[in-house]
Amino acid sequence: MTEKKPVFEKARMVPYPSQAIIPERDLNKTPILECSHLGIDFGGLRAVDDFNLTIGRTEIAGLIGPNGAGKTTVFNLLTKVYQPTRGTILLDGMDTAGKTTAQINHMGIARTFQNIRLFSNMTVMENILVGLHSEMSYNALTSVLRLPAFFRSERIARQRAMELLSIFGMEDTAEAVAGSLPYGAQRRLEILRALATNPSLLLLDEPAAGMNPSETAELMENIVKIRDTFNIAVMLIEHDMNLVMGICEGICVLNFGQVIAKGTAEEIQSNPTVIEAYLGKQQ
Amino acid sequence: MKNLKKATKVDFATYLGVTVSFVIMYILQTGGHLSSSIAGQLVPICCFIVMAVSLNLVVGISGELSLGHAGFMSVGAFGGIIAAQSLAGAVPFAPLRLTIAIVVGALCAVIIGFVVGVPVLRLRGDYLAIVTLAFGQIIKDLINCLLVGYDSHGLHIMFNISGLKSINDLHLEETGKAIIKGAQGAVGITKISSFPAGFILVMLALVIVLNLIRSRSGRAIMAIRDNRIAAESVGLNITKYKLMAFVLSAAMAGAAGALYGLNYGSLVASRFDFNTSILVLVYVVLGGLGNIWGSIIATVVLYMLPEALRQFSNYRMLVYAIVLILVMLATNNDQLKALLRRIIPTRKEADAQ
Numbered sequence: 001m002t003e004k005k006p007v008f009e010k011a012r013m014v015p016y017p018s019q020a021i022i023p024e025r026d027l028n029k030t031p032i033l034e035c036s037h038l039g040i041d042f043g044g045l046r047a048v049d050d051f052n053l054t055i056g057r058t059e060i061a062g063l064i065g066p067n068g069a070g071k072t073t074v075f076n077l078l079t080k081v082y083q084p085t086r087g088t089i090l091l092d093g094m095d096t097a098g099k100t101t102a103q104i105n106h107m108g109i110a111r112t113f114q115n116i117r118l119f120s121n122m123t124v125m126e127n128i129l130v131g132l133h134s135e136m137s138y139n140a141l142t143s144v145l146r147l148p149a150f151f152r153s154e155r156i157a158r159q160r161a162m163e164l165l166s167i168f169g170m171e172d173t174a175e176a177v178a179g180s181l182p183y184g185a186q187r188r189l190e191i192l193r194a195l196a197t198n199p200s201l202l203l204l205d206e207p208a209a210g211m212n213p214s215e216t217a218e219l220m221e222n223i224v225k226i227r228d229t230f231n232i233a234v235m236l237i238e239h240d241m242n243l244v245m246g247i248c249e250g251i252c253v254l255n256f257g258q259v260i261a262k263g264t265a266e267e268i269q270s271n272p273t274v275i276e277a278y279l280g281k282q283q
Numbered sequence: 284m285k286n287l288k289k290a291t292k293v294d295f296a297t298y299l300g301v302t303v304s305f306v307i308m309y310i311l312q313t314g315g316h317l318s319s320s321i322a323g324q325l326v327p328i329c330c331f332i333v334m335a336v337s338l339n340l341v342v343g344i345s346g347e348l349s350l351g352h353a354g355f356m357s358v359g360a361f362g363g364i365i366a367a368q369s370l371a372g373a374v375p376f377a378p379l380r381l382t383i384a385i386v387v388g389a390l391c392a393v394i395i396g397f398v399v400g401v402p403v404l405r406l407r408g409d410y411l412a413i414v415t416l417a418f419g420q421i422i423k424d425l426i427n428c429l430l431v432g433y434d435s436h437g438l439h440i441m442f443n444i445s446g447l448k449s450i451n452d453l454h455l456e457e458t459g460k461a462i463i464k465g466a467q468g469a470v471g472i473t474k475i476s477s478f479p480a481g482f483i484l485v486m487l488a489l490v491i492v493l494n495l496i497r498s499r500s501g502r503a504i505m506a507i508r509d510n511r512i513a514a515e516s517v518g519l520n521i522t523k524y525k526l527m528a529f530v531l532s533a534a535m536a537g538a539a540g541a542l543y544g545l546n547y548g549s550l551v552a553s554r555f556d557f558n559t560s561i562l563v564l565v566y567v568v569l570g571g572l573g574n575i576w577g578s579i580i581a582t583v584v585l586y587m588l589p590e591a592l593r594q595f596s597n598y599r600m601l602v603y604a605i606v607l608i609l610v611m612l613a614t615n616n617d618q619l620k621a622l623l624r625r626i627i628p629t630r631k632e633a634d635a636q
């Protein structure tokens with residue numbers, strides 16, 4: 001099977017105020033995410049320190065680094081699963097200090113998890129409907145009384161859920177129990193559940209983990225498709241360098257909780273510090 | 284959509300089963316074909332079905348362990364008794380008075396449900412079990428201190444914390460009557476509960492719980508149970524939905540308590556002790572966590588059983604244990620379910636795949 005490797009069109013990355021770079025097309029809009037001097041300690045361990053990052057409105061950004069570098073911790077800081085010890089996070093220009101995980105989601109960040117976290121006893125459809133929770137507006141009393149608003153809202157939500165499932169061609173698994181899906185399908189479902197919350201920034205933690213090369217190739221296309229359809233920013237953590245170098249416009253490299261390099265795929269691949277700390281170790 | 288239909292079918296079968304059982308038992312009861320011991324159990328069984336269904340909302344659907352469900356039944360029972368007894372003159376029509384008493388019982392339990400639930404359910408971790416355990420004990424002791432009477436001046440309520448006071452300290456008028464006499468409990472209750480009222484309460488509890496489960500709020504409650512972190516990440520307010528399940532469950536237990544209390548001439552608070560909470564929990568666990576019709580079957584079978592087993596005298600506990608195991612297998616065990624499915628093939632199973 002000699003498939004031609006798809007080439008994804010990337011934006012030219014341009015300097016934004018000072019040290020950061022964002023895609024040229026996002027230059028006139030407030031960046032979706034601006035972290036400055038973000039950090040957290042676990043006991044004596046500086047898991048993340050002085051983390052600065054700016055992501056454009058429609059950028060696909062990559063966060064890479066060896067195992068234990070602090071990548072997942074960054075996601076947990078952004079979504080307030082952990083409260084940062086230091087630093088600020090601006091989401092669409094708004095400070096997220098003091099917000100809870102749920103409020104962060106309402107502000108526009110949705111995520112997936114490195115260790116899949118589905119509602120595994122519920123069906124695929126129900127998982128997405130939970131994602132659509134905030135989009136539906138009827139209350140508990142309306143559902144107990146089965147008022148017309150209940151049926152209307154449920155019908156619309158189920159239609160929307162089917163549309164989302166069609167992104168990955170998963171319509172016929174709608175009634176399967178989520179926990180019984182194959183691994184790759186569970187990862188895709190997690191992405192759809194996150195998308196259902198109507199985010200402006202989608203965080204993907206190792207979305208290609210456990211996928212075979214053809215599934216990964218399909219995933220790459222779909223991530224770009226999702227960005228283009230929903231006009232959102234995507235930030236992903238991934239060990240598959242084909243995926244990262246293939247679709248990520250800005251890439252940030254983390255090692256021992258510190259940012260050791262930032263730049264485009266070309267810049268990162270030729271950065272000696274990165275090669276030594278990260279790519280070098282693997283060979 | 285298929286799943287919705289399947290769920291709707293199961294719900295429909297549950298409503299139908301309950302209604303048919305009620306009609307049969309009601310005809311037998313009014314025709315005088317039931318032994319007095321069975322007839323006397325009809326109302327309590329309805330109360331305990333409501334208790335099991337409501338506890339299943341907390342333990343099965345919301346995934347929190349509550350060990351004090353009988354405490355809410357107690358609050359509802361004594362609240363309902365006070366309401367019914369003091370309204371005896373004002374509302375002579377018994378069914379209306381019973382309805383008011385049930386609503387009052389439910390409201391009392393809702394208030395206590397908030398008092399217990401708000402501080403506990405905001406915490407992460409399994410604190411609910413220990414707090415509800417303590418609550419069940421405390422509420423019993425509090426009611427044992429309660430002196431309540433009624434006369435033309437209205438309700439007289441006194442807390443006999445020192446243990447030195449008696450019902451005479453309420454200084455009721457000649458025509459007044461004592462409602463709750465401390466550790467002696469509620470006395471001189473006019474029995475106004477009825478089997479049809481029990482049936483209506485069961486149906487109401489079923490409509491509330493089943494319709495809630497198959498809705499946005501119910502899905503949120505189950506999502507939080509399945510994965511709290513993921514639920515937060517999609518924007519769910521954890522405390523709100525845990526509290527919703529808990530307080531709603533308390534309300535139903537309070538309503539069941541009021542119906543239960545007004546089924547007897549007198550009632551002591553120790554009737555709703557830890558053992559009663561555990562008994563209801565046993566019904567829920569054996570009927571299957573999250574399985575509403577399972578709770579109903581388990582309650583009916585296990586509530587009737589000790590009575591029905593009288594004739595086995597010495598072997599009574601042995602047979603009871605065997606039936607417990609059988610109920611558990613029938614409602615909870617996937618392999619047995621698969622076996623039953625092969626023996627009795629159903630169309631429902633075929634199109635679910």
Ligand SMILES: Nc1ncnc2c1ncn2[C@@H]1O[C@H](COP(=O)(O)OP(=O)(O)O)[C@@H](O)[C@H]1O
Pocket residue numbers: 042045047065066067068069070071072073074
């Ligand atoms: N809750 C926690 N408590 C203590 N240490 C933690 C916690 N979460 C992560 N760490 C530590 O922080 C470091 C970074 O972890 P992580 O962000 O998961 O790395 P990765 O880059 O592989 O995703 C690791 O050394 C990990 O052990």
Ligand SMILES: [Mg+2]
Pocket residue numbers: 071072073114
């Ligand atoms: Mg990680």
